[in-house]
Amino acid sequence: MTGPTAGGRQGWNDGLPSAKAYKARPGLSRDKRSAEQDRAAGGRHRRAVLLDDGRYARASIQLRLYRSTRRIRAYLRWSDKGETEEKYVCETDGATRAANLALAWSKARAAAMVVDEQLPPASTASSVAVRAVMSANKGKDTKPELLLRAALYRKGLRYRIGIRPVPDLRRTADVVFPKLKVAVFVDGCFWHGCPDHYRPAKKSGEAWGQKIKDNRDRDASTTVALREAGWEVLRFWEHEDLEQAAEEVRAVVEDRRSGSR
Structure with a gap:
């Protein structure tokens, strides 16, 4: 049976x-x-x-x-x-x-065929689990970035990736339209302190809170500096609808091309 x-x-x-x-x-x-x-x-x-x-x-x-x-x-x-x-x-x-x-x-x-991975001596993470989260949050070519770039490409837009919009300013944008002065950022919820999804760390909370605050301050100063240099700055959270984000980028790029901005 x-x-x-x-x-x-x-x-x-x-x-x-x-x-x-x-x-x-x-x-x-x-x-x-x-x-x-x-x-x-x-x-x-x-x-x-x-x-x-x-x-x-x-x-x-x-x-x-x-x-x-x-x-x-x-x-x-x-x-x-x-x-x-x-x-x-x-x-x-x-x-x-x-x-x-x-x-x-x-x-x-x-049967001791597997073990718990231990933190390397030089690691600053409070635990292996935290280190895994940190490793998963890549600095570039993240999945949301790739999705946005693919959506932009399907719309016929061509761009540069991972460059400084202003060479003398040590700030790198994820997607850049140099001639039109349009800079696009896709901010990760973890590292950039998304108001909807960021959760403070339970361990070393004060240190992590300061790190996230520093990142937020840096994001704000980057936006101000680029706009003062004549750039249009667009920021999107990784959890947003990236097809819709791509449409917003396309509209801004077309406006810049037509000289309406």
């Missing part, structure tokens, strides 16, 4: 497991696949394989169905110097992929 057993696990003696027990959702992006592994492991820092030279490799769990035995097996996979390594972890019989991933990570941890 197929279906859940009395203990809550799947009994597959007479049939194959459901696809939802091992298959990822179709079309799942790399970022979402990574987030899925993070949730199952209990955090990104808990997906670490300690290599022989003291480095860490980020691992993931792969679930595979073996039709001949009607069993799902979990394997731990990671990359070391361009080579993919793999170790068998366990068989799983949960009803969902999430349950099977969580079980496999638990088994891998119990």
Whole structure:
């Protein structure tokens, strides 16, 4: 008889497991696949394989169905110097992929196949989890920036990226139209203190609060300095509708071309 057993696990003696027990959702992006592994492991820092030279490799769990035995097996996979390594972890019989991933990570941890990644000596982060957030907030070519640039390109606009609108002013804009003097910034919610999404850090709160305040002050002074130099400055938060933002940029660029600004 197929279906859940009395203990809550799947009994597959007479049939194959459901696809939802091992298959990822179709079309799942790399970022979402990574987030899925993070949730199952209990955090990104808990997906670490300690290599022989003291480095860490980020691992993931792969679930595979073996039709001949009607069993799902979990394997731990990671990359070391361009080579993919793999170790068998366990068989799983949960009803969902999430349950099977969580079980496999638990088994891998119990067998000391993975460890918690430790902070490097030079790190200023208060924890590995904070360091992961800091690392995820890249300084350039962020996903929102790429989305905005793609939307602008589809609208027929050509621009430069990551340059100083005013060479003598040490301020870099994300998208720049030099001849028309239009500078566009996509501000990340974390580093720039978004009023809707920024949450003060629980640890070292005073230091982080000062850092975010400094960033806000720098943003404001940059906007003032560029406008005084004759530039049109547009700022968007990363959470905004970037298609709509691109349309706003297009309107400003067209106005500048026509001489109405």
